Amino acid sequence: MPEFFNVKPPRCALEGLLSRLKIDTRSELVPTTEALGRVTTGDIISSEQLPAFPRSSMDGYSVRAKDTFGATESLPAYLEVSGEVLMGASPEVRVRPGYAAIAYTGGLLGEGADAVVMIEHTNRVNDKTVEIVRPVAPGENVIQQGEDIGTRDTVLKKGHQIRPQDIGALMALGITEIAVAARPRVAIVSTGDELVSPEMTPSPGQIRDINTYTIAAAVTQAGGVPVPIGLVQDDYDAQREAALTGLTNSDILVFSAGSSVSSRDMTAQVLDAIGKPGILTHGIAHKPGKPTVIALIDNKPAFGLPGNPVSAFVVFGILVRPTIHSLMGYKMPLRSSTVVARLSRNVSSMTGREDHVPVNLYEQDDVLIAEPVFGKSNLIYTLVRSEGVVVVPLDSGGLYSGDEVTVTLY
Numbered sequence: 381m382p383e384f385f386n387v388k389p390p391r392c393a394l395e396g397l398l399s400r401l402k403i404d405t406r407s408e409l410v411p412t413t414e415a416l417g418r419v420t421t422g423d424i425i426s427s428e429q430l431p432a433f434p435r436s437s438m439d440g441y442s443v444r445a446k447d448t449f450g451a452t453e454s455l456p457a458y459l460e461v462s463g464e465v466l467m468g469a470s471p472e473v474r475v476r477p478g479y480a481a482i483a484y485t486g487g488l489l490g491e492g493a494d495a496v497v498m499i500e501h502t503n504r505v506n507d508k509t510v511e512i513v514r515p516v517a518p519g520e521n522v523i524q525q526g527e528d529i530g531t532r533d534t535v536l537k538k539g540h541q542i543r544p545q546d547i548g549a550l551m552a553l554g555i556t557e558i559a560v561a562a563r564p565r566v567a568i569v570s571t572g573d574e575l576v577s578p579e580m581t582p583s584p585g586q587i588r589d590i591n592t593y594t595i596a597a598a599v600t601q602a603g604g605v606p607v608p609i610g611l612v613q614d615d616y617d618a619q620r621e622a623a624l625t626g627l628t629n630s631d632i633l634v635f636s637a638g639s640s641v642s643s644r645d646m647t648a649q650v651l652d653a654i655g656k657p658g659i660l661t662h663g664i665a666h667k668p669g670k671p672t673v674i675a676l677i678d679n680k681p682a683f684g685l686p687g688n689p690v691s692a693f694v695v696f697g698i699l700v701r702p703t704i705h706s707l708m709g710y711k712m713p714l715r716s717s718t719v720v721a722r723l724s725r726n727v728s729s730m731t732g733r734e735d736h737v738p739v740n741l742y743e744q745d746d747v748l749i750a751e752p753v754f755g756k757s758n759l760i761y762t763l764v765r766s767e768g769v770v771v772v773p774l775d776s777g778g779l780y781s782g783d784e785v786t787v788t789l790y
């Protein structure tokens with residue numbers, strides 16, 4: 381029986397690929413409003429300061445702080461009201477010694493004022509006069525010019541993934557267009573004589589294609605553009621043709637199925653034959669997903685994912701997603717979304733192999749419980765019915781019921 385030689389731990393296998401890859405991130409300009417999830421290709425520098433003018437952070441009166449020193453409930457300071465600074469207007473009101481001007485949150489102070497007294501610490505005696513019952517220090521209740529961001533400050537670093545708050549912050553500076561990494565194009569080839577398109581009714585022995593669609597959606601979620609090439613028979617020439625087509629228009633090539641070592645499995649042969657250096661890794665120390673192929677074809681990463689839909693999805697997550705991110709110049713944070721839970725049952729593993737165990741989460745007496753969803757690795761619904769995975773590390777022989785585990789959420 382043919383066997384895998386040199387099975388590599390997944391992290392090693394990925395590093396082996398990324399270290400040989402010459403990354404040349406393509407950049408494109410997009411409207412900031414459409415940049416959610418995209419990755420910056422350079423530092424973004426502010427050309428203005430925010431706030432552009434000192435702003436009041438409270439409703440109240442702008443004053444000269446000195447005029448309020450010593451003010452108390454029993455011995456208030458009395459100031460003359462010189463007017464009101466309207467929102468969105470520049471101050472035409474002067475605050476000379478002994479004067480105060482009505483101020484609103486976010487608005488300017490009266491000219492000459494250096495602090496704001498909260499409205500709660502004042503009493504309006506009459507039209508002309510306001511009573512101040514607490515002192516303020518210079519700068520109190522004022523957001524200083526440039527306090528939020530200064531001129532020539534770095535707004536966002538290169539390799540940053542744009543979030544909603546970043547979009548608002550860029551708009552505040554009038555940056556309505558930014559340079560981001562072009563979305564890597566990922567060609568997807570599904571192989572297997574048994575596969576039919578989902579709109580067909582399978583004859584006995586046939587199954588509907590799952591992987592094209594799971595992988596395409598995962599590519600989109602990772603920030604890439606899926607380019608489905610279609611279904612291809614277990615035929616060397618047909619697969620070679622599909623691989624070449626895929627590579628012409630894409631940055632990454634993903635083959636589904638046929639990645640093992642039987643006589644019907646051709647992925648490795650095909651990916652090794654069409655460019656240099658060819659195969660880097662065949663077989664990873666991971667369950668599910670041992671029969672995985674990693675190749676580099678004329679500086680384009682190519683993957684042979686196992687046909688099992690669960691394996692294909694899991695291996696996509698550990699190898700293809702980080703590769704897409706690398707091409708965009710984005711380093712995934714080491715920690716993705718996780719929760720800590722207690723395992724509800726024992727999970728066995730083998731040392732020297734990393735296991736991904738799908739789990740469900742529920743609460744019991746205020747404790748979060750992770751319930752393993754067992755099932756053979758070709759059951760796609762084990763993924764649908766689970767909320768995340770627990771990783772059993774390479775050097776562990778398994779986990780016990782009651783162990784505290786970290787669940788990585790999908």
Ligand code: AMP
Pocket residue numbers: 570571572574575587588589590591592636637638639640686687688689758
């Ligand atoms: P293979 O990797 O070719 O040995 O396939 C392993 C298993 O995955 C077989 O049961 C295949 O029928 C199944 N499989 C392969 N490709 C797909 C696909 N695109 N969608 C759903 N199941 C698949």
Ligand code: MG
Pocket residue numbers: 571572573637638687
């Ligand atoms: Mg097959």
